[in-house]
Amino acid sequence: MIYFHLSLLNSAAFEFDFETIRAATDNFSHVIGRGGFGSVFKGRLQSGEEIAVKRLLGSSIRSERDFRNEVEILSKLRHKNLIHLLGFCSKQDQRYLVYELMPNSSLQSYISDPHRDSHQLSWEMCRNIVQGIARGLRYIHEESQLWVIHRDINPTNILLDLEFKPKIAGFALARMMQQGESEGESTVIAGTIGFLDPEYMRTGRVSIKSDVYAFGVTILMIISRRRAYSSGGEESLIEHVMRCWNRGEAIYVVHEVMREQEREDSISEVLRYIHIALL
Known part of the structure; x- marks a missing residue:
């Protein structure tokens, strides 16, 4: 101690x-x-x-x-x-x-809590949250001069202020890299199931790609309001979205409340975000 x-x-x-x-x-x-x-x-x-x-x-x-x-x-x-x-x-x-203090708690509480009003997060709010997370990640990856890999990006670690602006939290597993270093060895696979980059799990090498992958899963959770991973043997969120995308049925990834209430041009933008999340 x-x-x-x-x-x-x-x-x-x-x-x-x-x-x-x-x-x-x-x-x-x-x-x-x-x-x-x-x-x-x-x-x-x-x-x-x-x-x-x-x-x-x-x-x-x-x-x-x-x-x-x-x-x-x-x-x-x-x-x-x-x-x-x-x-x-x-x-x-x-x-x-x-x-x-973050008055609006975590993003997780809005996208997976059945007791919360699903109408509370409009697509405009969701888009702003996604863009805010992206800015935060760009800062720690490229702009901070510390070259930090977060290693545990997920909705629980995205907190929302009074205006629903996102702030990345949960840096216990974060790792600082040397300048010019893009990846490093990890002695223990760490992070949250459902958000772990398959390449990281296979090789044990952590990189910025690990955060990007987890960010993509987070985007898909925001859009679908589905869990990233189920312990009951069901397909993962990534598997579900890929199946729908390959069948030309990506619209069914979008949460029903969002499908019903958003304008057609907004839904088109949602579908573009799904595509980006899968890249």
């Missing part, structure tokens, strides 16, 4: 003391998210700024490494389509990440 904590002292992120975090979250009383990583709490700093505090589970070497990785990478990145890391807190075996 001491090694990881000291290494973070050299990062650009601000270190919060635990009492500040506890007071801001009213003793961690307002849970706004849970997952395999831990829990997320809504809070407010004394300045009035609303925050999201992620409390991480586990104290293994790997979880420590993921925590350190996210702090070190995100603290060096600044872009309107990346989540803003405000700081971190490390107290004994507890680790916390403090972010700006």
Whole structure:
């Protein structure tokens, strides 16, 4: 623990003391998210700024490494389509990440939650979300000078602000490359099932293509509102879309609400996005 904590002292992120975090979250009383990583709490700093505090589970070497990785990478990145890391807190075996609050939660909650109103995301909103993700990826891949590969692009890691503008989050698995380096070896296949580039799974070599593939799957999820992967032996989303595309039935990939409510020119654009996602 001491090694990881000291290494973070050299990062650009601000270190919060635990009492500040506890007071801001009213003793961690307002849970706004849970997952395999831990829990997320809504809070407010004394300045009035609303925050999201992620409390991480586990104290293994790997979880420590993921925590350190996210702090070190995100603290060096600044872009309107990346989540803003405000700081971190490390107290004994507890680790916390403090972010700006995203009022509209994750993209995942809008495209797969049956209790949400499907009408909420129009094609115009979806297109803006896709374009925002693309800008964020271009920044980390080419413009940031860090040459970062995210390695876990999926709708859960796309957060939406008050105006539904997307911000890429979840940099625990991200990897910084050397200048001019386009790919690198990965000792462990990491990411989310359904979003893993087949070439990466086959060779163990991670590259920008891995993010591009996952981005394509995310686009198809937005358009179809289908899961990327089913454990029940059903065809994957990619397989389903390819089958429809090859039969000339790509229109049936588009979610029924979108088919019914969008104009014909919008549907034509949706079909172009399907084609792009399959490239």
